[in-house]
Amino acid sequence: MSSKQSDLVQWIEIPKLGDDRGSLVALEGNKIVPFDIERVYYIFGTKPGVARGFHAHKALKQVAICITGKCKMLLDNGIEKAEVWLDSPAKGILINHLVWHEMHEFSTDCVLLVLASEHYDESDYIREYSDFITRVNT
Template sequence: MNLVQWVSFPALGDERGSLVALEGNKSIPFDIKRVYYLFGTQPRVARGFHAHKALRQVAVCVTGKCKMLLDNGTEKAEVWLDSPTQGLIIEGMVWREMRDFSPDCVLLVLASEHYDESDYIRDYESFIKAAAE
């Protein structure tokens, strides 16, 4: 599995504007059980700093841009999220950090499961140990 996996969403529309439709188990590779978005992130503030044991996510910058750091314990990658027609698939056991948010950034996240604190790994060293198992 590649650490960086993208999914493209066709933009539908006409002279009035554009529309992107996201559907679970179609354009999103899992059933969507939770949706949230980040906005109004202050300059020089970073977010994330955790991994999930099993949760799968797709992150989409619906406006603006931000940088995403991904780390699976053996490989690291940094990518820009800057398109409302492209989503970043984040599998379980991937450490993530978001930074360099533009002032207008709205980062939408679609999740495969409901919120469950026990699925989080919030300490990087604990994550590295769990990823090596």
């Protein structure tokens, strides 16, 4: 696993707004998020020891933000791999197309918010790692 932060790991800093009453973040497409937001979903209630993801997308881009709790994200572009912790509601990670990603070690209170550049399309998924490696190396 590479521990250096390369182009594979692209953090999105999310400005915190607010005052003594608390914090607020605003996620705007093509401003904070580097694409139009077409779909929003979140993962929560993940059982201990369960991992998620295990796929890449042909075209879809995503930003993942752990709005509470934490999880470990593995990113793999077919050349290098990196593991990072998502553990802040004010920091997201950009998952570009053709990046294999996996989420591990979810805390019991983890809520992982994902902003996607496209609507759900099963044909955009690459679900077999060997198919992913073949695609990125052609």
